[in-house]
Amino acid sequence: MDYKKIIAQKISQAKDLGLDEVFEMIEVPQKSEMGDFALPCFKLSRTLRKAPNQIADELKETLIDLDGFSKIESVSGYLNFFVDKQSFSKQTLSEIIKNGEQYGASDEGAGKTICLDYSSVNVAKPLHMGHLSTTVIGNSLRKIYSFLGYKCVGINHLGDYGTQFGTLIVAYEKWGNKDTVEKDGIAELTRLYIKYHDEEEKHPELADEARTWFKKIEDKDPQALDLFNWFQEITLKEVNQTYDLLGVKFDYYTGESFYTDKMQPVVDKLTECGLLVEDQGAQVVRLDDYDMPPCIILRKDGASLYATRDMAAALYRKKTFDFHKCLYVTAYQQDLHFRQFFKVLELADYNWSKDLVHVNYGMVSMEDGSMSTRQGRVALLKDVLEKALEKASDIINEKSPELEDKEAVARMVGVGSIVFSALKNNRIKDITFSWDNALNFDGETAPYVQYTHARATSVIEKSGMSLEGEVDYSALENEDATALITALSAFKEIVQSAARRYEPSMITRHVVEIAQKFNKYYFDHRIIDTDSEEKNRARLILAAATKQVIKTGLELIGVESPNKM
């Protein structure tokens, strides 16, 4: 039952107003005393040429026996609607129980594909906290869109192109050896990389060697390519351990180098459209009309650039996946770059350029400045996860020493808390990393929500009752239950908004809200009580529905829900 629609229909009929117009005006009041829905009548006072409170009074009379509502009030220009709690509870809860893990899902995306470009790790560089946002936002959006029926293609657009790989080969040839790299992986590659830059300051001629090696990679020289592929293998082997821990998956690891031979068509197309002009020796597309600096397509030495490669990738993805949308989850640092290359594709008559979306997010820095591997000012993702896991483990040993599967639970809680906190705030917010913050398990955190889930599970188990059978929903006629049920019923819309706005944090926050409301209910009302089986069943259904929505919500942000903790 869609209460808002019912209200809008009745009112638009009564006052001869547009249905959509009225629908838009209906809102949900902040406080439950003010009803479940409200219509502010101030705007209507102009069209209807009457005072707002008079309009509200009149409407109240016409709507007096509206089905599904227990009360309608006219309060100083507002018309407040109170839904009939029993039918609302029954309807919402049975829908959740019936649909189970599909509650909130939809098929709106059937037949449509979404490409998601996220995480995009650099070869030979470790994952640090700066990579967390892109990784978990991308992963969550992928889950959310899949939940809404879209086919999702996750792409890890590896940073595997550039002179830096020439430098790495130089460093490896001069100071590295196979065994150490095999043993220490990325840490050793990083060490070599830093060593190179130290040495280069003293011996600038190293840069020429690096450029030569990079050229060899591009020309597919076997020796260079072997090393290059090996570095990639070492990197992926290691970062995949972290992805596994986070539960993050990709369908493709097609990186920048994959597009090396796919850029000429882009250049041809831009030339054909007359967009490409020479400027200071480089080939650029002018964007003055759009208040942007020119987009450089080819350097004066003829080499391609970031934008060229991204355009080639977009073309390839469109051709290969025929995406409905293609999302790029990268930091807002790159806002201009994306605006530029989206615009260039639009100017080149690719009408699907409107389906490219830059899902940007804020910067992560350390307390003493921005994160830098080279300057050693960095919090490695691996270390942060490990510490969180340790802390979770300690707490389990302290509070639930008898728990089975301690390790699995510690993983869900520890990793979950890191993922959760990365998805708690709006994407755009900058983050200053602090250990205290990262390892906080109190308040609006994964452990808090997971604990609520475990608590609900525990009560259901302890009751030993089946959810099937007669139910007396009058047991849920109190403010705490209603508030909880209202939050549960909003889940569907929240998921859709989160998708529409590319904002997983909406789900994170909603799940916290549900947990808060359940905990409040839990402390003021006994679930398993002595009144009647039918009433116990109603309360157990409430607990089961809460458990389900929390579980689904957490799942959508990539956090697991242990049954016990």
Next chain:
RNA sequence: GCGUCUGUAGCUCAGCAGGAUAGAGCAACGGCCUUCUAAGCCGUAGGCCCUGGGUUCGAAUCCCCGCAGACGCGCCA
């Protein structure tokens, strides 16, 4: 200099496309475990919603001038 974004409680943040008394968490202080998981719950305290204009019946929310911070602005990605 120009552009984009951000500015709400001591700290971290919600506040959807304008609506009724601005909400959470952390930190602080005070309570609550012989009853379903105290990783919890309740209470207290804490606000010129950056400043100033404008639009509106109504502005934290929309528009403009500032201020502060982050990021970006031609051959890196």
